[in-house]
Each structure stands twice: as C-alpha cells, then as structure tokens.
Amino acid sequence: MSVTARSLDLAEHPTDAGEAAQFEGIRWSTYFKVILGISVSFFVYRLYLQKYAFSVGLDYFEPEFAVYWMRLLYGQIALASVTLVGVVFYLWQTRDRNLDAITPELELQRYFKWITWLASYTLVVFLTGVLGAESDAAWHQIVIRDTDFTPTHIEIFYMLIPAIIITGVGSFLYARTRLPMHSKKVFVSLAVAIGGPILIMPNVGFNEWGHTFFYAEEVFNAPIHWGFSGLGLALLGLGGVVTHIVSRMKELIDEVATHA
Amino acid sequence: MPQTGGGEEGVRTADQQAATRRRLENTVDMALFAVIVFAVAGATVFVMSVTIGDWEFWADWKDRRYWPLAPVAALLIFPAGLAAAFWSRFRLPVACTAVVLLYSLMRWLSAYFNFHIFGGFPLSFVWPSIFIPLAIIIDCTLVITRSVFLTGLIGAFLWGLLVYPVNWPLLAAFHEPITYNGEMLTAADLLGYEYIRTGLPEYVRVVERTVLRTFGDAVTPLTAVFSGFICTLVFYIAWGAGLVLNRQAWLKKL
Amino acid sequence: MTRPGCRALTSIAGLALVLAMLIPIVATAHGERAQQANTRMRTLNWYDVEISPAKIAVGEDIKVRGRFRTSKLWPEHIPSVEQRVFLNVGAGGPNFIRTASNIDGISAVQSTSLELGKDYSFEIDMKARRPGRFHVHPIVNVLDAGSMVGPGRWIEITGSQDDFVNTVESMFGREIELESFHLKSIVSWHVLWFVIGGAWLVYWFRQRPLLIPRLRAVDELDEKGEDADELISPTDIKVAIVFLAVTLLIIVGGFAWGERDAPITIPLRTAKTSMPDNKPFPQANIDVSISEATYRIPGRSFRMKLTVDNRSDRTLRVGEFLCANVRFINPEVRTVEPIDEHDLVASHGLRVEGGPIAPGQVSTVEVFAEDALWETQRLTRMINDPDSVIAGLLFFYAQDGSREIVEVGGSLLPIFE
Numbered sequence: 001m002s003v004t005a006r007s008l009d010l011a012e013h014p015t016d017a018g019e020a021a022q023f024e025g026i027r028w029s030t031y032f033k034v035i036l037g038i039s040v041s042f043f044v045y046r047l048y049l050q051k052y053a054f055s056v057g058l059d060y061f062e063p064e065f066a067v068y069w070m071r072l073l074y075g076q077i078a079l080a081s082v083t084l085v086g087v088v089f090y091l092w093q094t095r096d097r098n099l100d101a102i103t104p105e106l107e108l109q110r111y112f113k114w115i116t117w118l119a120s121y122t123l124v125v126f127l128t129g130v131l132g133a134e135s136d137a138a139w140h141q142i143v144i145r146d147t148d149f150t151p152t153h154i155e156i157f158y159m160l161i162p163a164i165i166i167t168g169v170g171s172f173l174y175a176r177t178r179l180p181m182h183s184k185k186v187f188v189s190l191a192v193a194i195g196g197p198i199l200i201m202p203n204v205g206f207n208e209w210g211h212t213f214f215y216a217e218e219v220f221n222a223p224i225h226w227g228f229s230g231l232g233l234a235l236l237g238l239g240g241v242v243t244h245i246v247s248r249m250k251e252l253i254d255e256v257a258t259h260a
Numbered sequence: 261m262p263q264t265g266g267g268e269e270g271v272r273t274a275d276q277q278a279a280t281r282r283r284l285e286n287t288v289d290m291a292l293f294a295v296i297v298f299a300v301a302g303a304t305v306f307v308m309s310v311t312i313g314d315w316e317f318w319a320d321w322k323d324r325r326y327w328p329l330a331p332v333a334a335l336l337i338f339p340a341g342l343a344a345a346f347w348s349r350f351r352l353p354v355a356c357t358a359v360v361l362l363y364s365l366m367r368w369l370s371a372y373f374n375f376h377i378f379g380g381f382p383l384s385f386v387w388p389s390i391f392i393p394l395a396i397i398i399d400c401t402l403v404i405t406r407s408v409f410l411t412g413l414i415g416a417f418l419w420g421l422l423v424y425p426v427n428w429p430l431l432a433a434f435h436e437p438i439t440y441n442g443e444m445l446t447a448a449d450l451l452g453y454e455y456i457r458t459g460l461p462e463y464v465r466v467v468e469r470t471v472l473r474t475f476g477d478a479v480t481p482l483t484a485v486f487s488g489f490i491c492t493l494v495f496y497i498a499w500g501a502g503l504v505l506n507r508q509a510w511l512k513k514l
Numbered sequence: 515m516t517r518p519g520c521r522a523l524t525s526i527a528g529l530a531l532v533l534a535m536l537i538p539i540v541a542t543a544h545g546e547r548a549q550q551a552n553t554r555m556r557t558l559n560w561y562d563v564e565i566s567p568a569k570i571a572v573g574e575d576i577k578v579r580g581r582f583r584t585s586k587l588w589p590e591h592i593p594s595v596e597q598r599v600f601l602n603v604g605a606g607g608p609n610f611i612r613t614a615s616n617i618d619g620i621s622a623v624q625s626t627s628l629e630l631g632k633d634y635s636f637e638i639d640m641k642a643r644r645p646g647r648f649h650v651h652p653i654v655n656v657l658d659a660g661s662m663v664g665p666g667r668w669i670e671i672t673g674s675q676d677d678f679v680n681t682v683e684s685m686f687g688r689e690i691e692l693e694s695f696h697l698k699s700i701v702s703w704h705v706l707w708f709v710i711g712g713a714w715l716v717y718w719f720r721q722r723p724l725l726i727p728r729l730r731a732v733d734e735l736d737e738k739g740e741d742a743d744e745l746i747s748p749t750d751i752k753v754a755i756v757f758l759a760v761t762l763l764i765i766v767g768g769f770a771w772g773e774r775d776a777p778i779t780i781p782l783r784t785a786k787t788s789m790p791d792n793k794p795f796p797q798a799n800i801d802v803s804i805s806e807a808t809y810r811i812p813g814r815s816f817r818m819k820l821t822v823d824n825r826s827d828r829t830l831r832v833g834e835f836l837c838a839n840v841r842f843i844n845p846e847v848r849t850v851e852p853i854d855e856h857d858l859v860a861s862h863g864l865r866v867e868g869g870p871i872a873p874g875q876v877s878t879v880e881v882f883a884e885d886a887l888w889e890t891q892r893l894t895r896m897i898n899d900p901d902s903v904i905a906g907l908l909f910f911y912a913q914d915g916s917r918e919i920v921e922v923g924g925s926l927l928p929i930f931e
Contacts, residue, residue: 025287035294050378054606058649061547061892108284115291122298129306134370137313138379141457142607144653144661146548185510192505193299216593216660218459219466220313221330229311233337235303236498239345240506242292243729247349247508249288250726257281258272285723292725323782350728351745353754354718361711364704380607380644384695392707393761396714400761403754406743426765428772429703433696435779436684441614443623447690449783450682453623454611454692461600461655463625469784479781 026112034120038163042127048072049135049155057151058143073154080162087170095177102180104255110178111249117174118241121167125197125235128160140218148208161201168194181248189240196234203227297362304338304363305370314460316367317375319385319434320452322427324479325468329487331389332423335363336416336491337498339395343402344502353402360395364388385451389427394419398495412495420491421484546651546663551896554838555905556587556923558595558654560664561836565650568854570642572673576610578603578638578652582664583796586631587905587923595628598657598786601636606648609671610640611680618789625657626787631921633796642671643678649856665839668854686778699775703768710764714757796919799826800871800910804924805878807904811894811930816883816904820922824871828912831870835883837906840891842883847911860885871910881908897928 056064096102136152143150172194175182182190210224272280308316312331315321343355367388375386401415402408434448445453452462468479546554563580570576588594601615601622615622615638628634638652648671652664680692721727728745735742806819824830833847842863843850852859860883868879888894896902905923912918 025284026291031291031294046373053378058606059547061890112287112291115288115295118295119291119298122295122302125306126298126302129302129304129309130366130370131373133306133309134313134317134374135378137309137317138374138381141459142379144458144546144604144663185512186514188507188509188511189505191511191514216656216658217464219464220309220317221311221315221466225310229307232303232307232310235299235307236338236341236502237505238296238299238303239342239502240508242296242725243345243349243506244508245292246288246725246729249284250730253281253284253288253726257277257284282723285726288726289722289724320782349732350725351732351742352718352724352728353746354715357711357714361708361715364708368704380609382608382693384692384697384700387697387700388704390703390707392711393765396711396757396761399714400754400758403746403750404758406746422765425769425772429768429775430696430700430772432772432776432779433688433699435781436686436688436690436776437778437780438682438684438690440682441621441623443621443783444685444780445623445783446780447682447684447692447695449623451692451695454613454680455608456603456605456610456612457608458602458604458653458661461602461625461657462623463598463600463655463657463786465782465784467782467784 025109026115030113031116031119034116035123038120038123038127042131045155045159046131049151053139053151054142058146060147060149069149069151069154073149073158076154076158076162080158080166084162084166084169087166088173091170091173091177096183099178099180099183104252104259107180108249108252108256110174111245111252114171114174114179115245117167117171121164121171121194122238124160124163124167128156128164128197129232132156132160137220140220145211145218157201157204161197161204164197165201168198187241187244189237189244191237192234193237193241196231196237199231199234200228203231300338300342300359301362301366304335304359305366307338308334308363309370314466316388317371317386318452318460319387319431319448320446321465321467322389322431322434322448323465323467324424325483326466327389328424328480328483329420329490332391332394332420332487333490333494335360335391336419336494337501338363339398340416340495340498341502341505343398344499345506347402347408348503348506353399356395356398356402357392360391364390364392381455382451385455387430389423390430391423391426393426394422397422408496408499412492412499416491416495417488419495420487420489423487424480424484546661547892549660549663550899551838551893552899552901552903552905553589553592555893555896556585556589556903557592557656557659558582558584558662558664559836559905559907559921560652560839561907561909561919563652563665565652565667565669568667569670569672572642572645572671572675572678574642575613576640576642576650576669578640578650579636580652580664581633581635582652582654583633583907583919583921584628584630585905585923586921587903588630589901589903593656593658594630595654595656596630598625598627600625600655601638602653602655602661603638603640604649604651604653604661604663604666605640605669606646607644609642609644609646609648610650611643612638612640614639618793620787620789622787624783624785624787626789628789629793631795632793641680642669642673643680644675645671645673647671663839665858666856668856706764710757710761717753798918798920800824800830800918800920802908802920802922804922806927807924808927808929809888809894809897811897811928814884814886814888814894816888818881818883818904818922820879820881820908821876822871822879822910823876824873826912826918827873828914828916829870829872830910830912830918832864832866832879832881832908833911833917834909835864835881835906836909837883837904838891838893840885840887840893842885858887858891860887863887896926902926902928 052068056068136156139152206227215224312334315327315331339356339359346352346355371386371388375381376383397418398415402411405411435446437444560582565578584595601617617634617636648669649666650669651666654662682690731745732742801823803821804818805821809816831847833844835842840858842860844864844866845862850859851861863883863885865882871877904926908920908922910918
C-alpha cells in the first residue's frame with residue numbers, strides 16, 4: 001500500500017523522517033509483531049503460572065515462594081517502572097513540535113500507528129479480562145486466601161495492570177504528541193476509555209483492604225469487586241474513540257486519495 | 261462519488277482516487293478489527309466476572325430466581341452501549357450480536373483454560389450460558405423497527421424474558437433429582453458438593469431460597485417478566501451512556 | 515507499540531521462562547499462616563485428626579476424620595459458628611471428590627450452624643481424582659469470618675485421571691457421568707447459536723470497506739436533513755424478520771426439547787441442616803485457669819502458670835498443649851512423632867514444672883512450650899495483633915491412658931529482652 005507523498009519539510013518532523021519519506025498506510029509487520037510479542041510473552045507467563053502456582057505458590061511464608069514468586073514480582077515492578085518512564089520519556093522527547101505543518105499523509109500514517117498503539121492496549125485489556133481475572137476467580141475457589149501476593153495477583157495486579165498502564169499511557173501520549181487534533185485538547189471518550197482501566201491499579205488498595213477487614217468470602221461477584229466493574233465499564237468509551245478515528249481518517253483518506 | 265475523467269497532469273483520475281480510497285478504507289476496517297475485538301472481549305468478560313461472575317462460572321449457581329435476572333441484565337450494558345455507537349454513526353445493527361458472540365467465545369476460552377485446565381474442574385460444572393439468540397433478537401428488532409424506544413421495549417424485554425427458555429435445553433438435565441446418601445439433590449448441587457471448592461462454601465451461593473409467597477410456583481415466569489423489565493431499563497440507560505461517550509467531546513485540560 | 519515496550523514484555527517472558535527452566539519444583543503447604551495468630555488460636559481447635567491412607571490410586575477412597583472444639587474465647591467481633599458453617603476440605607483444588615461428610619453423624623451436604631464451646635466429631639469421605647501430591651486439610655468455612663483450617667497431611671495419588679469415573683443415577687434412571695455430563699448437548703447448542711450469530715454478522719460485514727463508507731453515508735444523510743434509516747434496505751428488514759423468526763422458533767423448540775429431556779426437575783437445594791439443640795458442653799473432671807502467660811521472644815519460649823484443680827480419681831499429668839494446630843508434646847508423658855514434614859508436632863516441645871496432680875489436689879503448674887514452630891507458624895506475630903490473647907487445648911493424661919481435655923486462654927505478655 002503506497003501513495004506518493006507530497007514533499008515534506010522533514011526537518012520540521014525529525015522523528016517521523018522515516019515514516020514520512022514514503023507513505024505506506026499501516027505497517028502490518030509492526031502491527032502483527034506487537035500483537036504476537038504481547039501474546040507470546042503472556043503465553044510463556046501463563047505456562048509459568050500453570051507450573052508454579054499450585055506447587056510453590058500456595059504459601060507466602062514458604063522460602064520457595066520468595067524464590068519463585070517474590071523475585072518475579074520485584075522484577076516485574078522494576079521492569080514496569082523502567083518501561084513506563086522510558087515510554088513516557090521517549091514519546092515526549094520525540095514529540096512533533098510543529099503540528100500545524102503536518103500533511104494529511106503524515107497524519108493518516110500516524111493514525112495507523114496510533115491504532116497499533118491502541119491494539120497493544122486493548123490486547124492487554126483482553127488478556128487481563130479473559131485470562132487474568134478469571135484465573136484469579138478459579139484460584140480463590142481452590143485455595144485458602146494467603147497474603148495480598150498470590151500468584152494470580154502477581155500476574156494480574158503487578159504484570160497485566162502495569163502493562164495496561166504502560167500501553168494506555170503510551171496510546172494517550174502518542175496521540176497527544178503527534179496528532180494535531182489531540183495536541184491541545186483532550187478527547188473525553190479516550191480519557192475515559194484509558195483512565196478507567198488505569199484506575200484499577202489504585203482500586204487494588206480498596207480490594208485488599210476490604211478482603212482483609214470486612215469481607216471474608218470468596219464470591220467473585222460480591223459488591224467489593226464492583227469498583228473493578230465500574231472502571232471496566234469505562235471501556236465503553238472506546239465506541240467514541242472508534243467513531244472519532246473512523247471519522248477523522250475518512251477526512252484524511254479523502255484528502256490523500258484526491259491529491260497526487 | 262468522485263467524478264470520472266480528469267486527464268490533467270498531477271491530478272489523479274477518479275478511478276485511481278476511488279481505488280486508493282477503497283484500499284485505505286479497507287485497511288482502516290482491518291486495523292480497527294483487532295482493536296474492537298480485543299476491547300469488547302476483554303471488557304465484557306472482565307466486567308461480567310467481577311459483577312455477576314459466579315452465576316456464570318458454576319452450574320450450581322444457575323437457579324430460577326437470580327441467574328435469569330442478574331447476569332442477563334449486567335451483560336446487556338456493553339451490547340446496548342456499543343449498539344448506540346454503531347447504530348447512530350454507522351447504522352450497523354450488529355453490536356449486540358458481535359459483543360455477545362465474542363463474550364460467549366471468551367467464556368468458553370476462560371472456562372477451558374482457567375477453570376478446567378488451571379483450576380481442574382470438569383467442564384460439565386463450569387459451562388457458560390447461552391446469550392447469542394437474545395442478542396440476535398435485539399439486533400433484528402432494531403432493524404425491523406428502526407426505533408430505539410421500541411427496541412428497548414420489545415427486543416430488550418425479550419432479551420430478559422427468554423434467557424431461561426434459551427438455556428433450558430442445557431440446564432434441564434442438571435435439575436433432574438438424584439437420591440444421594442438419603443437426600444434429594446440436583447445434578448448441579450451434586451457437582452457443587454463433590455468437586456471441592458475450598459473458598460466457595462454452599463451457604464454463599466446467591467440462589468433461590470424457599471419463601472411463603474411463590475403463588476402457584478410461578479418463580480420462573482415471575483423472574484422472567486421482571487428480568488425483561490430490568491433489561492428494558494438497562495438497555496435505555498446503557499444506550500444513553502453509549503451516546504454520551506460517543507459524542508465527539510473535547511476538554512481543554514484533564 | 516514502541517520497541518522498548520516490546521522488549522520489556524519480551525524480557526518479562528524471558529525471565530519467567532528462565533526461572534521455569536532453572537529451578538526444580540518443590541511442593542509447599544497451604545497459606546493458612548497468613549491468618550492472624552490469636553484468631554487462629556481462638557476459633558476452632560482441631561484434634562485427633564486422621565487423614566488416611568497417605569498413598570492411594572485414582573478412584574480409591576480416603577477418609578478425613580477427627581474432632582474440633584469451638585472456642586469459648588471466640589473473638590466477639592468475628593462472626594462465629596453460631597451463624598452458618600460448612601464442613602469443607604482444602605486439597606489444592608478438585609483433586610478429590612467429596613462423596614460424603616457429616617458432623618456428629620449428621621449429613622453435611624448442606625451448611626449448618628454450631629454452638630460455641632462445644633465438641634464435635636466430623637468425617638469426610640473422598641475419592642482420589644487427579645494424580646499428584648496434595649496437602650489435605652479439613653476446613654470449616656464460617657459465614658463472614660472465613661476458613662478455619664485444620665491440620666494437614668500430604669496425600670499422594672497415583673495413576674491416571676483418565677481412569678476416574680464418577681457415575682450416579684437420577685431418580686428416573688438416567689445415568690449421569692458427572693465428569694462429562696450433558697457436555698455434548700451443551701456444546702451442540704452453543705455451536706448452533708454461534709453459527710446463526712455468525713451468519714448475522716457475515717450478512718452485515720459483507721460490504722467492504724465497511725466503516726468509513728457507512729459513516730460517510732450516515733453523515734451525508736444527516737447533513738441533508740434526511741433520515742439515515744434509509745440505509746437499511748427492505749432486504750435488510752426481510753433478512754432481520756427471517757433471523758428473528760428462526761431465532762424465536764429455535765428457542766421454543768429448544769425449550770420443548772429441554773422439557774422432553776428432563777420432564778421432572780427440581781430447584782437447587784438450599785435447606786440449612788439442623789443440628790440437635792442444646793448439645794452438652796464437654797465435661798472434664800479438672801478445672802484449669804491461667805494466672806500468668808508470657809512469651810520470651812529471644813528464646814522462643816512460651817510459659818503459662820496454671821492453677822489446676824484435679825477433681826478426678828486419677829493422677830493427671832500435662833501431656834500436650836494444642837494451639838493453632840501446633841501440638842507441643844510433653845515427652846515424659848507421650849510419644850508423638852510428626853507424620854510428615856508439615857505435621858505440626860513438637861515432639862519435645864512441652865516442659866512441665868510442678869509434677870503430676872494427685873486426685874483432689876489443687877496445685878500450681880508451670881508449662882513451657884518451646885519450639886521453632888512458634889516462629890515458623892508465625893504464632894509469635896501475636897504480639898503485633900491488637901488483642902494478644904492466647905488460647906488452646908490442654909490435654910491431661912492419667913496413667914491408664916485416659917485423658918481430660920480443657921480449653922485454656924488468657925492475655926499474653928511478651929518479654930522482649
């Protein structure tokens with residue numbers, strides 16, 4: 001997929017020199033690498049969970065737990081923190097400082113990149129929702145509640161939710177720093193769709209506090225979990241985001257297709 | 261549609277323009293496909309599991325009073341909310357079926373990987389309910405009536421009303437009585453008793469308990485009608501929320 | 515996604531994989547130690563628990579039995595067994611099936627309620643389902659309080675899960691294999707609806723490209739002030755009517771099929787089992803009160819000063835102090851060895867100063883419970899609890915092997931020096 005780009009003053013868009021030199025639509029290779037990379041990483045993590053959750057993950061106070069799970073937890077927290085700072089720093093440092101001069105081709109290309117970012121974000125949401133949360137549901141039916149750091153909690157709250165934060169913040173910042181419509185204003189549906197799931201992380205504090213002090217059962221649909229529900233419902237905002245993307249890309253495609 | 265002709269140098273022909281447009285528009289469809297699938301599947305399953313999860317997880321939670329009411333009402337939020345976006349901006353009456361189909365597929369995935377492989381429970385204990393026909397009913401009602409009000413009144417009402425009959429061919433056999441150690445149980449109860457759930461004792465099940473006033477044993481029809489009413493309300497509220505979030509609203513600052 | 519992001523996730527996966535490959539697997543016990551120490555002591559005291567045999571094949575039976583005493587010192591702010599309880603098992607998942615259970619001989623299929631300060635016997639019959647080595651505990655779930663965990667035993671199950679069958683018969687002669695019951699029908703119905711739902715989506719997604727042209731068309735009609743519903747063609751409506759009709763027909767047909775498949779059904783069972791009222795308190799021919807209880811942290815030494823009134827006709831000696839499932843044994847009276855590596859028995863953990871108590875004698879006895887289990891079972895964390903109350907069962911033995919069991923409890927004073 002290739003359309004000849006209009007001439008660009010590349011110096012004004014230094015970070016996008018490569019992508020703007022020739023308009024290629026979406027980079028499917030990047031798109032699929034991102035999806036495949038995240039999926040394979042999660043699959044490997046899942047194998048680890050399958051093997052070590054029940055064998056050495058039942059008792060926080062056993063020395064094996066410290067080796068198999070707490071080291072992993074510390075590693076995850078460190079890696080997530082460094083990655084988040086790195087992503088924010090990179091996206092901000094390489095921001096487009098001259099968004100007024102952006103061409104439709106470049107903006108369209110960036111929309112495709114943004115969709116790739118959003119695919120990474122929603123894929124992590126998918127893994128959290130379908131495989132993460134309900135593995136924790138199954139876990140709690142089987143074991144006696146240990147500390148706040150159980151294998152499935154280490155999986156969800158300290159691996160998947162940080163990944164939601166990293167990809168969500170990345171998606172938001174990508175739009176903020178590279179898309180003209182988003183550079184000076186905040187799109188409400190986007191803020192809701194990304195902000196809600198990110199707030200799941202602080203809600204963990206309420207969840208653990210509640211399970212410790214006032215809710216002793218392991219019913220998964222108990223009101224103590226409805227904070228998670230409310231924040232998950234924020235993903236309804238993605239309907240608005242899709243409409244925005246389609247609507248803006250329609251205008252850009254009209255322009256790109258018309259101009260030679 | 262673009263005009264044909266136009267031989268001026270540097271200006272693309274209408275056919276070229278149309279071809280480019282078609283290619284790019286197809287790319288947008290394909291690129292957004294994964295985003296929509298991931299988001300809808302993840303969000304729906306997550307919200308359902310932390311809101312009404314246990315009724316969906318376990319055969320011995322599928323009772324006559326709460327199971328036909330709570331899960332079906334909670335599940336309607338995403339289909340109705342996204343239907344608002346897809347109908348109002350695209351006139352695509354697919355959101356309910358698409359969301360529920362994805363949800364059902366993901367529930368099978370979770371039942372298999374989380375509850376069967378990871379948790380060790382037999383699939384006969386953790387099978388997901390059927391909701392797809394209820395979604396088809398809403399989408400079809402939307403097409404036939406082209407009215408949000410009537411879709412809520414008829415389609416969403418049927419969504420709540422019919423969940424029990426839709427699932428009856430799956431559930432009926434689990435409610436056949438068994439004599440077990442001198443007691444009468446259903447197969448669903450027996451699964452719950454035999455397959456040990458350390459964290460989910462019998463008493464925490466939120467299921468029907470005996471009351472004085474179930475006139476004429478009308479538990480299921482009563483619940484069905486109430487469920488239909490609740491689902492009509494949920495449909496309107498979720499549709500409204502979907503419209504609000506679908507507004508192209510911008511803030512100067514967060 | 516950026517490359518650093520990709521690399522980060524790949525690194526997590528790599529780290530997990532490396533750990534998975536390098537470290538050999540070791541099975542550990544359950545997580546009951548996370549519970550607050552003083553509440554573990556003051557809820558249920560389990561004793562005489564037997565879980566056997568220790569090695570069985572898939573499909574073979576195992577019995578968990580014993581006794582528990584509900585504490586008189588149950589913390590008032592924790593909901594007690596008087597509300598609702600369920601006799602349960604902790605076995606790392608459905609690695610066994612429970613085939614029968616009772617409390618005091620009364621079936622425990624449903625939940626029930628108990629009384630405080632009383633003594634109960636229990637039995638749980640199970641059948642091995644999945645091969646492996648599992649730590650099995652009896653448990654009493656207490657509504658709004660949590661799981662009260664009994665002592666555990668390692669059970670090894672040999673064989674293959676494929677050999678496991680679990681067949682029962684309904685009242686109408688239907689043979690029910692619970693492992694796979696009704697799955698063919700369940701899957702078939704799901705597949706049918708997936709196909710019909712998929713057909714509806716395919717009908718609407720047949721137009722390519724889809725989103726932008728439809729948005730453009732809706733916008734254009736809106737701008738012209740026309741009704742965007744015009745985009746829905748008469749064919750679309752006819753197709754919807756057909757889908758709706760087929761859907762409703764299949765629902766009706768499915769319901770009829772279900773009714774024919776199981777014409778007589780009953781609702782889920784939820785009755786609460788009644789236990790006999792006014793069960794007598796356990797009798798003992800001995801009165802014991804704690805006048806002083808201290809825990810010397812550096813030496814892991816717990817000391818109780820007791821006043822004992824022996825009203826029996828036999829000379830009694832303190833043989834065991836049972837506290838939060840840890841058994842401190844007086845080796846001068848009893849020989850008890852741990853059954854496995856997680857059997858919480860301190861075979862030489864109890865030292866008694868004050869000697870045997872003769873019949874009719876009131877004497878002061880000092881009991882020292884000293885073992886590393888105080889630490890490993892996190893009982894010493896009691897000094898961090900808001901109410902540092904110790905409680906447990908004292909076992910007094912006579913020469914002929916008969917015993918008197920009393921619950922003792924009181925405030926604990928830590929010594930930090």
